Amino acid sequence: MINNLRLKLIGATMLSLIIVLSVVVGAITYSTYRGIVDDADLILTLLADNGGAFPDKVDELPVDNEGPGAGDMNIESGSRRQNDILSSPELEYESRYFTVTFNNRSGNLVSVNTGKIAAVGTSAAVEYAENVIASGKTKGFMDDYRYLVYEGETETTVVFLDCARNLSTFRTVITASLGISAAGLVMVLVLLIFLSGRIVKPFWENYEKQRRFITDAGHDLKTPLTVIGADAEVLEMDIGENEWITDIRTQVSRLTDMTNSLIMLSRMDEAEPEYQMLDFPLSDIVEETLDEYRSLAKTQGKNLSGSIQPMISLNGDEKAIRRLLSVLLDNAMKYSDENGTISLTLEQQRGSIRLMVFNTCPYMPKESLPHLFDRFYRTDESRNSQTGGYGLGLSIAAAIVTAHKGKISASTTDEKSLLITVTLPS
Numbered sequence: 001m002i003n004n005l006r007l008k009l010i011g012a013t014m015l016s017l018i019i020v021l022s023v024v025v026g027a028i029t030y031s032t033y034r035g036i037v038d039d040a041d042l043i044l045t046l047l048a049d050n051g052g053a054f055p056d057k058v059d060e061l062p063v064d065n066e067g068p069g070a071g072d073m074n075i076e077s078g079s080r081r082q083n084d085i086l087s088s089p090e091l092e093y094e095s096r097y098f099t100v101t102f103n104n105r106s107g108n109l110v111s112v113n114t115g116k117i118a119a120v121g122t123s124a125a126v127e128y129a130e131n132v133i134a135s136g137k138t139k140g141f142m143d144d145y146r147y148l149v150y151e152g153e154t155e156t157t158v159v160f161l162d163c164a165r166n167l168s169t170f171r172t173v174i175t176a177s178l179g180i181s182a183a184g185l186v187m188v189l190v191l192l193i194f195l196s197g198r199i200v201k202p203f204w205e206n207y208e209k210q211r212r213f214i215t216d217a218g219h220d221l222k223t224p225l226t227v228i229g230a231d232a233e234v235l236e237m238d239i240g241e242n243e244w245i246t247d248i249r250t251q252v253s254r255l256t257d258m259t260n261s262l263i264m265l266s267r268m269d270e271a272e273p274e275y276q277m278l279d280f281p282l283s284d285i286v287e288e289t290l291d292e293y294r295s296l297a298k299t300q301g302k303n304l305s306g307s308i309q310p311m312i313s314l315n316g317d318e319k320a321i322r323r324l325l326s327v328l329l330d331n332a333m334k335y336s337d338e339n340g341t342i343s344l345t346l347e348q349q350r351g352s353i354r355l356m357v358f359n360t361c362p363y364m365p366k367e368s369l370p371h372l373f374d375r376f377y378r379t380d381e382s383r384n385s386q387t388g389g390y391g392l393g394l395s396i397a398a399a400i401v402t403a404h405k406g407k408i409s410a411s412t413t414d415e416k417s418l419l420i421t422v423t424l425p426s
Contacts, residue, residue, distance in 0.1 A: 005203070006196040013192055014185065021181045029174055036166045037146070041139065043095055044148035047159045052099040052113060054092040096162035100129035101155050110155055117162060129158040221259050228252050258392065275317040275403060282314040282321070282353065286346050289325040293333065302336055306344040312353060314424060316404045325355075327397045328420055332359035335418070348426060355422040364418050369410045373398040394420075 047053065088094075096117040101110040112122050120128070128142050133156070138149045144164040150157055229252045236245050290306045297304035314321065332342045336359040345356040373394045394410075397420075401408040406424035413419075 005200050009196050009200060010192045014189060017185060017188055025177050025181055028177060032170055032173060036163060036170055040146040040161050040163050044146060044159050044161050047097060048148055048150045052157055052159055097160055098125050099157055099159050100125050101157045104154055104156055128160060132158050225252055225256050275320060277315055277317060279313050279315050280318045283308055283310050283312045283346060285318065285322060286325060289322060290344055293329050296333060297342065302340050302342055304342045308346045309348055312346060312348050314353060320400045324397050324400045327393045328357040331393050332357050335361050337362045351426060353424045353426045357420045358417065360417045364412045364415050366412060366415060372410045
């Protein structure tokens with residue numbers, strides 16, 4: 001159990017850290033990318049507004065939203081970022097761009113300007129522009145070139161801006177962020193592996209004390225309960241049977257059952273439960289157990305049926321599996337409604353064995369399902385002793401299933417029935 005607790009602590013911490021890092025790195029990535037795109041679009045809009053070239057003077061830079069490309073960019077007049085970029089005297093010399101112009105009517109090539117870039121020739125520029133026109137988009141990326149398409153009355157011009165340097169820096173930053181994040185996750189994981197033991201140690205010590213107390217108290221209670229039971233039998237022989245002695249014997253029996261159940265749960269919580277895992281005919285065991293409850297069901301006026309696939313074997317502890325079957329059928333018998341229906345199904349699937357116990361009941365709220373396997377939990381909050389339950393049966397069933405590396409679950413479709421499903425490895 002301590003290992004499961006440590007794994008849950010490590011898993012929850014790592015998941016939380018991964019989510020936080022993903023949000024942080026994602027925000028940095030998005031903001032950096034948007035900055036690159038916005039800067040490129042700002043320069044492209046400037047080129048589009050000036051016929052594919054930079055204006056000669058800074059004073060001539062457009063500050064309104066008019067023009068062929070400005071409306072798409074939604075540039076705020078006089079914004080600080082716009083002024084910082086556009087007022088730089090090095091802007092024209094830092095920017096590498098080229099333009100391709102087509103005739104609107106004929107679609108023929110009119111002009112190609114690659115004088116401001118050395119990496120792209122005339123044929124490559126035309127190919128880029130034709131691909132952009134064919135895509136039908138007005139702006140975007142073509143390789144590492146950001147483009148903007150603007151149409152005049154007679155001509156359509158595609159302006160390309162080289163963003164390779166900015167994109168390369170962007171990719172380097174993202175790669176470094178992911179690498180640092182991964183290294184940080186590994187470091188945190190290593191620290192958690194070493195520190196998680198100390199973190200859960202107080203809880204584990206308290207849990208061990210509680211388990212030891214239950215075990216010791218259970219054994220200590222057995223002696224006085226045995227004495228009380230024996231004394232009741234002696235009294236019955238002396239004065240004869242009466243309702244008081246019968247009640248004493250009944251309550252002693254209930255306390256003995258509860259004590260044995262608590263001791264059993266405590267032993268199951270040990271690191272290495274004493275189970276003898278051997279192959280045995282599960283179908284025969286289920287059939288025998290079902291037959292034992294048929295007479296009880298008939299006495300209580302309930303309909304008990306079974307569908308058992310023959311020749312199913314299981315590698316496990318036969319005694320524990322018998323206890324599991326008894327617990328599930330006991331639970332179904334106790335909490336089924338008057339004249340209710342109870343069914344047991346055993347079938348083998350690919351790589352697993354499925355055991356299902358179904359019973360109708362007066363009311364089974366769906367919010368109670370996750371707690372059915374908690375110790376001392378009962379859907380009957382009044383804890384009526386007429387059913388004889390303590391809320392330990394399904395806890396024992398869950399412990400047995402877990403010890404056999406299986407899964408157990410509860411479900412209801414109409415809140416007037418309960419289906420317990422056990423899946424065991426075959």
